Amino acid sequence: MTTNKLSPIRKNSTIIQYADDITLLHFIRNPNDDKLHEEFAHLEQWAQSLSLSINRNKCSVMDVVTKQNLVLQPLPNVHSVSHFKLLGVMLSSDMKWASHIDFIVKKASRRMFLILNLRRANSPPDVIFKAYCAFIRSLLLYSFPVFCNIPAYLKQRLLRLEKRVFRLLGERTDDFPSLFSTADRICRRVFEEIARHTDHPLRRFFTHRTSRTRCTANLHPPRCKTSRFSESFIKYSL
Numbered sequence: 001m002t003t004n005k006l007s008p009i010r011k012n013s014t015i016i017q018y019a020d021d022i023t024l025l026h027f028i029r030n031p032n033d034d035k036l037h038e039e040f041a042h043l044e045q046w047a048q049s050l051s052l053s054i055n056r057n058k059c060s061v062m063d064v065v066t067k068q069n070l071v072l073q074p075l076p077n078v079h080s081v082s083h084f085k086l087l088g089v090m091l092s093s094d095m096k097w098a099s100h101i102d103f104i105v106k107k108a109s110r111r112m113f114l115i116l117n118l119r120r121a122n123s124p125p126d127v128i129f130k131a132y133c134a135f136i137r138s139l140l141l142y143s144f145p146v147f148c149n150i151p152a153y154l155k156q157r158l159l160r161l162e163k164r165v166f167r168l169l170g171e172r173t174d175d176f177p178s179l180f181s182t183a184d185r186i187c188r189r190v191f192e193e194i195a196r197h198t199d200h201p202l203r204r205f206f207t208h209r210t211s212r213t214r215c216t217a218n219l220h221p222p223r224c225k226t227s228r229f230s231e232s233f234i235k236y237s238l
Helices: 036-049 098-110 112-120 125-141 152-175 179-196
Strands: 013-018 021-026 083-086 089-092
Touching: 021 036, 089 098, 098 112, 098 125, 098 152, 112 125, 112 152, 125 152, 125 179, 152 179
Parallel strands: none
Antiparallel strands: 013 021, 083 089
16 A cells, blocks of 8 residues: 555656565666666665565666666666566667576476376376466466567477477367467457557557548557568557
8 A cells, every 4th residue: 555655756757556566667768767766766766664674685677778878877886787577578778588488498498397297197188288378378378468569589498398388289289279369368368358448557558540441449559660560469560
């Protein structure tokens, strides 16, 4: 309840709170906007008012720089990182998803022993597939709408894990939905929720149609300009 009272002191800052985790986003367009040290000092003062202390050894700063000539002020006694995990999703300073795919593939590979043990125990294919969905596929699909526009070579890394399981299932794989057909269904469900609820937090990333069409939906998703996203939830336009 007390964490809800925390708010940034500057308009170019946003605070994300979940349980006991606090993430501070600070948007900088020019050197005069770089007031991260003030926001961090405000955070420390807020913690002290609640008789709490911030462990700087567990704090980190990740810079996402689009202007190469912009020099950012470092925070004292806070180490800088190239990627960090936010609510189970690995974010990288280069805004690519290779580190996240590395993270979930390694974690999923460690769980493959369960599938192998079920195979050695002569478990039915439907039991093996249910175990795969519960312990491995759920990990691969977690927050998939966030990174649905990953390039093909990263998709192949996810598919290779599934192929390992399907080889154990033999000829029964035709009855099971594929990984990315399930992912597409999840993404469509997210978009339907955004279109249905006007107060959805992701609503502002979608634009309204300016002309009447036969389609009753009044929103359309953002489009990219490269064909490598043609099979993803984010559609592309030439």
